[in-house]
Amino acid sequence: MASDLNADIEELSHLLTIAKRPRIRALLTDELQQSQKAQVTAESKGPVKIAAPLQTSAAKRPETSYTTLGSFSWDQDNEKIKVYLFLEGVNEEKVVSNFQSWSFDVKLHDIEGKNYRCGVPRLNKAIVPEKCRLTVKPQRVIITLQKAEKGNWLDIYYKEDKLKSNLDKNKDPMAGIMDLMKGLSV
Secondary structure (H helix, E strand, O other), X not given: OHHHHXXXXXXXXXXXXXXXXXXXXXXXXXXXXXHHHHHHHHHXXXXXXXXXXXXXXXXXXXXXXXXXXXXXXXXXXXXXXXXXXXXXXXXXXHEEEEXXXXXXXXXXXXXXXXXXXXXXXXXXXXXXXXXXXXXXXXXXXXXXXXXXXXXXXXXOEOOOOHHHHHOOOOOOHHHHHHHHHHHHHO
């Protein structure tokens, strides 16, 4: 029993050193602490049976809920966009970011008991995901997005130009007005 616990602790410690994802690191840390407590209990009380961990499927776990941060500041230069989230108490290890060519999504876990999320599902123009980064400061989080093409963005969000799509010279002018009205009613 004690040798099993020692082997578990050793393997969990090894996995923790190679884990990169914050959620995985948190899960491994919790399991390591439980194993260490069980080892201390076993050493102090003699042989003790430890119940097998409950097998739970991903479907049975409660889904993490997030508060969306819809309000943020952003600035740009010719090569990059900086998005500023003003939050205190952010732990860098509990931040998960996902950068795609046309979007980004940042999840901030366990900030005074709440989870926050900030993202733009469709950016105005393309970015280079590999060069994007996240910086955690004491009172803010800075998301740096590397632009795929140099230039000035009028907005961070993508907006379809409805006039360009409706200016087809082969179309009936009344059909264009009807399409515009359909777009407004949706």
